[in-house]
Amino acid sequence: MNFAFSEEQQELRNSVRRFLEDKSPISNVRKVMETESGVDEVLWTQAAEQLGLCGIAIPEAYGGLGFGSVEQAIVLEELGRALAPIPYLSSVVLGANAIMLSSDEEAKSKLLPLISSGEGRVAVAMFEKPHDVGVTECETKATADGGNYRLQDTKRYVIDGQVASDLLVFAKGPQGISLFHVEAKSAGVVVSEQPSLDLTRRLAIVELNDAPASLLGSEGSGEEIFERLRDIACVQLANEMMGGAQRVLEMAVDYAKVRIQFGRPIGSFQAIKHKCADMLVEVESGKSAAYYGAWAADNDPEELRVAAPLAKAFCADAFYLAASENIQIHGGIGFTWEHDAHLYFKRAKSSQLMFGDSSYFRSKLATSIGI
Amino acid sequence: MNIAVCVKQIPDPAAPGRLDPNTFNLVREGKLVMDDSDSYGVEMALQLVDRAGGGEVTLISMAPNGETSGLRTALAMGAAKAVLVSDPALGGSDALSTAKVLAAAILRNPFDMVITATESTDGYTGTVPVQIAEILGLPAVSFAKKVTLDGNKAMIERQSESGYDEVACELPAVVSVTAGVVEPRYPSFKGIMAAKSKPIETLSLSDLGLSADQVGAAGAREAIVSLRKAEARQAGQIIEDDGEAFAKIIEYLEQLKVV
Structure with missing residues (x-):
């Protein structure tokens, strides 16, 4: 097993980093977060068309580039570092993987090429109530309507739902929980903004009033798809979080070197040194967990059940710690609106709670390894 | 249309x-x-070949120790192949030696156009493009900020101090492009993977029919005789504001x- 990135993977990282530094510096992120959609359309189009980032892990047969989770993880790490305001986690990670997991040939050939080209943005409606972590309690109802279905109820916390062209919705049908496809512009679908902490990633409330839907895969396969999808998403989110964590660590260390207090740089004080060292240890360990998860997603499905909750819980706490300590090291300036520290802090906090909090994932990990 | 692009591989400026x-x-x-300044020439060449509807972009480079990392980046952008000249005798080459090589x-191959950057980021002589043109007996157009094709002519907007000149130039020609000429693309992973298997031909001096005394430190007509530190900026004057x-x-x- 080789844990080092290949030269080509390193080149991919350089290319994506350069692209985001040129096209979406934090000043751009701030500008985009004030807009109605919260998405940088120009950035999205170039990411999809020129760099091929949206199709990187989609098979070639469905219009993608046919690479794997590790390449995908590299992209996410860089997106997280830049807080890039594009619906990548939602459409490319959640959307594309939900479709692939459904094994629905028709949906795959219809939707995956759209995701890959960036034309389509697929949001996945997974949760309904606060603290929802699973899908078994799902109250959204699916009723058969001729060959198709109608969905009823409200989904919340739908990532990037505001810009979605298509929605994938978990709902309870006659034969159990299943995954359904709903066109976002259908009659009976109302998407509204869900206020959220993270200014750089929007959440939406999706109301389904007898919305026309089609089934993905077989009826009753929803729970299995959900579990697997969440594992994959957790691993990729962990990589995204580590990109942000690395960035705040760099911000903190840079500042500690230049901020003079009591006649010398604050980085020379032991209390600050310890904070930076602790951040480094957490960030490095987190990266290992996140990379391992990405490897497992492609190579060892059984191991993913262990690696995913581990990566999610560990990386979320590491990012939160790093983002908090970054503010502490910056002192007063770190608390201001103008400083970027809070953007990362809010991303860290909301990512920490996404799909379930860290104690939930630690208990899931314990169950997976039989303790 | 076949275009040769000179690409310099330099120590990481970071x-x-x-x-x-x-x-x-x-x-x-x-x-x-x-060298980042070469990415503009590579992009310009790729776009011209694309617009011409056929042909390919060949990279030409000279670097120590058979180094190809920088060439891989340009190949990942879409260039078809590369020629690298690497020879221990080339150490200490001046601008003219570089141009000769x-x-x-x-x-060695016929080209419709040779594209270079205006100057390298590590050497800054800015003389190599015209020296290459002189050796090859081709017209040289420097500081191109826009390049289009019109039959067998290149129509070039050439940056000047007060604006730009419009130049029409018979091909083949050597064109040096500025950083604003086009926006270089960011390589996709597909391009990066494809670059792995693109051919890089490595040549020595003797392959080119050049001898060691014509180039490198031995053939250099230019030498750096002394170095000194750039003058430090003088400290500003601080005035305590007492209201006046x-x-x-x-x-x-x-x-x-000024007032």
């Missing part, structure tokens, strides 16, 4: 550079990267005759 204490030349060890490498500081500012501006 890492602090080092000068050899004896020759004052830049130390070129370890991994080199593509690149010209000899270019001459504006008078000092006005006084200072009057001194400069």
Whole structure:
């Protein structure tokens, strides 16, 4: 097993980093977060068309580039570092993987090429109530309507739902929980903004009033798809979080070197040194967990059940710690609106709670390894 | 349309550079990267070939130790192949030696156009493009900020101090492009993977029919004779504002005759 990135993977990282530094510096992120959609359309189009980032892990047969989770993880790490305001986690990670997991040939050939080209943005409606972590309690109802279905109820916390062209919705049908496809512009679908902490990633409330839907895969396969999808998403989110964590660590260390207090740089004080060292240890360990998860997603499905909750819980706490300590090291300036520290802090906090909090994932990990 | 693009591989500008204490030349060890200023020429060439509807872009480079990392970056952008001249005898080459070597490498195949950057980011002589043109007996157009094709002619907008000149130039020609000419693409992972298997031909001096005394330190007509540190900026004057500081500012501006 080789844990080092290949030269080509390193080149991919350089290319994506350069692209985001040129096209979406934090000043751009701030500008985009004030807009109605919260998405940088120009950035999205170039990411999809020129760099091929949206199709990187989609098979070639469905219009993608046919690479794997590790390449995908590299992209996410860089997106997280830049807080890039594009619906990548939602459409490319959640959307594309939900479709692939459904094994629905028709949906795959219809939707995956759209995701890959960036034309389509697929949001996945997974949760309904606060603290929802699973899908078994799902109250959204699916009723058969001729060959198709109608969905009823409200989904919340739908990532990037505001810009979605298509929605994938978990709902309870006659034969159990299943995954359904709903066109976002259908009659009976109302998407509204869900206020959220993270200014750089929007959440939406999706109301389904007898919305026309089609089934993905077989009826009753929803729970299995959900579990697997969440594992994959957790691993990729962990990589995204580590990109942000690395960035705040760099911000903190840079500042500690230049901020003079009591006649010398604050980085020379032991209390600050310890904070930076602790951040480094957490960030490095987190990266290992996140990379391992990405490897497992492609190579060892059984191991993913262990690696995913581990990566999610560990990386979320590491990012939160790093983002908090970054503010502490910056002192007063770190608390201001103008400083970027809070953007990362809010991303860290909301990512920490996404799909379930860290104690939930630690208990899931314990169950997976039989303790 | 076939275009040769000269690409320089330089020490990573992000890492602090080092000068050899004896020759004052830049130390070129370890991994080199593509000079960013060359990415514009590569992109321009790719777009021209694309618009011409056929042909390919060949990279021409000279670097120590058979270094190809920088070339891979340009290949990942879409260039078809590369020619690298690497020879220990080339150490200490001046601009003219470099031009001789690149010209000899270019001459091995017919090209419709040779594109270079205006100057390299590590050497800044800015003389190599015209030297190549002179050796090859081709017209040279420097500082191109826009290049289009019109039959067998290149129509070029050439940046000048006060605006730009419109130049029509018979092909083949050597064109040096500025950083604003086009926006270089970011390589996709597909391009990066494809670059792995693209051919890079490595040549020595003898392959080019050049001898060691014509190039490198031995053939150099230019030498760096001394080096000194850039003058440090002088400290500014700090005026404590007691409510009358504006008078000092006005006084200072009057001194400069700006008010």
